[in-house]
Amino acid sequence: MTTLEARPGTTHPLEMTTTAEVDRVREALAAAGLLGETVRFAFFAPEEPPKDAVLAHRDGQEVDRRFRAVLLDLATGRSWDTVVSATRGEVDSSRELDPPRDGQPPIIDAEFEVIEDVLNADERWLEALRRRGIEPAEVRAVPLSAGVYDHPEEVGRRIVRAFGFHQAHEKQNPWAHPIDGIVAYIDLTDRKVTRLVDVADMPVPAAQGDFDDPAVQGPPMDLKPIEITQPEGRSFTVEGNRVRWGKWDLRYGFNEREGLTLHQIAFDGRPIVYRASVAEMVVPYADPSPVRFWQNYFDCGEYMFARYADSLELGCDCLGDIHYTDAVIADDLGRPKTIRNAICMHEEDYGVLWKHSDLFTNSREVRRQRRLVISFFTPIGNYDYGFYWYLYLDGTIQLEVKATGLVFTAAYPEGGNEYATEVAPGLGAPFHQHLFSARLDMTVDGVRNAVDEVQAERVPMGEGNPYGNAFRKRTTRLTTESSAQRKADGSVVRTWHIVNPERTNAMGQNVGYALIPESKATLFADEASSIHARATFATNHLWVTRYDPAERYPAGDFVNQNAGGAGLPAWVQADRAVDGEDVVVWHTFGTTHFPRPEDFPVMPVDYTGFTLKPVGFFDRNPALDVPATGGAHCSSHVEVHGPAKEGTTDGH
Structure with a gap:
């Protein structure tokens, strides 16, 4: 198996993913023969090391950057759960999923994109739209995850269920115009409608839903701008994905x-x-x-x-x-x-x-x-x-x-x-x-x-x-x-x-x-x-x-x-x-x-x-050392009794 160049400059196992690492994972999978013309990535994420390994890590130690990639063959519906080292350029593991037992990989963009074509190739769907007086070109299909129900023909198959929403023009909000009483069950691998549930011809709601239309929004209310300024700059520092702020220290991913x-x-x-x-x-x-x-x-x-x-x-x-x-x-x-x-x-x-x-x-x-x-x-x-x-x-x-x-x-x-x-x-x-x-x-x-x-x-x-x-x-x-x-x-x-x-x-x-x-x-x-x-x-x-x-x-x-x-x-x-x-x-x-x-x-x-x-983590209030707020409109030491002094108001 081809060994790829290790990532230079990696200093911590929880650093953010880089574009070079994504490329290295794809190249390693291709070299292992796991990619093909119809294979797609259904999931990709860092495969974080176990906690004890991360806690034991010290600066300067070698870091093996590994990633988990779930692959889906659109043509066959087969899928594989893989772990790949971007550092070594090797596939560490690969397991084919058994959908009835394991479940299916997530739904991906490539599958969403074909839904309207699949629906418009089904005569039952087209007839249901004709009966409602709706042109297929004005329907936005929304494919949704299917769940698991008592449908034997769906076992082991990649299924979504699709609703239609009417969109008369490209600026119209289709979510306000559901085409109710009809739902299509779709096999994503075979790209066909397996079942059409058509129970009612309900009128498409005509409510105005174009929330981004200035005519719908009405004249803007009279609000003055709020500006947030920090004249001396921010109080936190970021180094890579490590943040320090006050007494806090953490990483993010x-x-x-x-x-x-x-x-x-x-x-x-x-x-x-x-x-x-x-x-x-x-x-x-x-x-x-x-x-x-x-x-x-x-x-x-x-x-x-x-x-x-x-x-x-x-x-x-x-x-x-x-x-x-x-x-x-x-x-x-x-x-x-x-x-x-x-x-x-x-x-x-x-x-x-x-x-x-x-x-x-x-x-x-x-x-x-x-x-x-x-x-x-x-x-x-x-x-x-x-x-x-x-x-x-x-x-x-x-x-x-x-x-x-x-x-x-x-x-x-x-x-x-x-x-x-x-x-x-x-x-x-x-x-x-x-x-x-x-x-x-x-x-x-x-x-x-x-x-x-x-x-x-x-x-x-x-x-x-x-x-x-x-x-x-x-x-x-x-x-x-x-x-x-x-x-x-x-x-x-x-x-x-x-x-x-x-x-x-x-x-x-x-x-x-x-x-x-x-x-x-x-x-x-x-x-x-x-x-x-x-x-x-x-x-x-x-x-x-x-x-x-x-x-x-x-x-x-x-x-x-x-x-x-x-x-x-x-x-x-x-x-x-x-x-x-x-x-x-x-x-x-x-x-x-x-x-x-x-x-x-x-x-x-x-x-x-x-x-x-x-709760009991500290022996006393840990924020006693927070400095008093400076500025012309705040003072920290003021007598309680007597008339209020100028410039001593406290903003809440």
């Missing part, structure tokens, strides 16, 4: 399945999280109608949604003194594709950090909070998702997901639809959920961690509590993978503390970080449903597993047309101990969306996420 990843997050030299990412998401819909019962999308595992990440623009997506980073992925042919400005990094003021005005000392102290923001945004079909990681001066870590874009639409019948909202005359938006799984590989002051469930507990009135005012904290150690499958409960402010049982603070308490959930709903689908089997990760807010470098995705490696049971439900059957071990915390969070008329024609951002907050 990017791949087409998870998008933005954070690595080796440390505060004041102390490790907290080894790796953090959103490893999967599912969007299950609630309409059980014959044309929609199957709608549920795993945007990470079925579509590799980060391959469509936006190129972010200053003043539009990000404000301030911005550091942008390009991301390199591979296209369908295995050629490098650079997403310009895929990652945005900047600082934000975040109001008051800490403050006290004291009656006895006549002192007044205030410090302002700020946060480092690391983000990316990706559109996938009708929706757009922004992922924002925040690091705060007091040691807090937060993830915020912003959902916007266009709600998925359907015709809304005169008699109503108990599974959808009418968002415009005759136009409905089915109910659905957006459920995300964060993979948090924790290293709180070291690799050996444990998880405690902490919640409030009422104390009954009686002896020791005669007036009934008492409540206390109840702490339960989660010792095994079976006991660590938990639901959030906002009624008792339930949180989970990731602690290091081998490290204590000045008070003798185990150092830790609390995972603070939003306590929103998990998956609503019935336990006997297909989507429940495939998205079992979304049935609990918390899972804790023993670290295994092969356990990366909570619904399994190959989600597309996987019948279910892969990922977390399979791994936890071993019921490994997780008390004082190398553990990974998996957190399900998200929203249940009952669309509103205000979400049409374009949806204002909806927010969801979680927080990691230090």
Whole structure:
């Protein structure tokens, strides 16, 4: 096998992917005879070394850069899961997938691009359009992941299901004009429609949905510009993909399945999280109608949604003194594709950090909070998702997901639809959920961690509590993978503390970080449903597993047309101990969306996420050393009593 030149200048195993590495992987696969005229790349991402190897790495040591590539033969439907060393130019492993057992590779652009031609070659589809008075040239087809249902002819085949949307001219928003009552099942390998479900001739909604038309937007409201300035420049530094800001030190990465990843997050030299990412998401819909019962999308595992990440623009997506980073992925042919400005990094003021005005000392102290923001945004079909990681001066870590874009639409019948909202005359938006799984590989002051469930507990009135005012904290150690499958409960402010049982603070308490959930709903689908089997990760807010470098995705490696049971439900059957071990915390969070008329024609951002907050990790407030804000309009030392002095106001 041909050995290719090692990558020069590589100093760390978690550096960002380069175009040269993508080329080397493609050349190695070609040299091994694994590429051909009809073979495409369905997935490409760094194959990160195991945690112990990365933690043991020292500057100057040789780095073997390996990548995982999933290959798909469009002509036959066969596929291979490969691992390639770009450093050595060798294929380290190659395994052909068994689709009925493993599932299918994700759907790729080359397959999306042929859908309208396939549909327009099917007489049943054309007849259904003719009956509705619609020209085929004015139909935009939307191919969607098929899931797994009781259709024997689909076993082992690459299937998508396609809706049509009417677009009378190229500037018209087709999502506002669904052609309802019809859906086509398509075999991607044979390129033919295998089944057409045509149950109703419903009028195509005529609601005006062109949100980008100035005539629809109306005259702009009178808002003065907001400018974010940092006269002395930014406070963070970036060297390669390593970031230092205040007491924070971390690396970041990017791949087409998870998008933005954070690595080796440390505060004041102390490790907290080894790796953090959103490893999967599912969007299950609630309409059980014959044309929609199957709608549920795993945007990470079925579509590799980060391959469509936006190129972010200053003043539009990000404000301030911005550091942008390009991301390199591979296209369908295995050629490098650079997403310009895929990652945005900047600082934000975040109001008051800490403050006290004291009656006895006549002192007044205030410090302002700020946060480092690391983000990316990706559109996938009708929706757009922004992922924002925040690091705060007091040691807090937060993830915020912003959902916007266009709600998925359907015709809304005169008699109503108990599974959808009418968002415009005759136009409905089915109910659905957006459920995300964060993979948090924790290293709180070291690799050996444990998880405690902490919640409030009422104390009954009686002896020791005669007036009934008492409540206390109840702490339960989660010792095994079976006991660590938990639901959030906002009624008792339930949180989970990731602690290091081998490290204590000045008070003798185990150092830790609390995972603070939003306590929103998990998956609503019935336990006997297909989507429940495939998205079992979304049935609990918390899972804790023993670290295994092969356990990366909570619904399994190959989600597309996987019948279910892969990922977390399979791994936890071993019921490994997780008390004082190398553990990974998996957190399900998200929203249940009952669309509103205000979400049409374009949806204002909806927010969801979680927080990691230090609990006993420090001996005292770690942000006492944050400097007072300078400037003519802020003073840190002011007497409390007496008339206000000029120039002492505090902006919130």
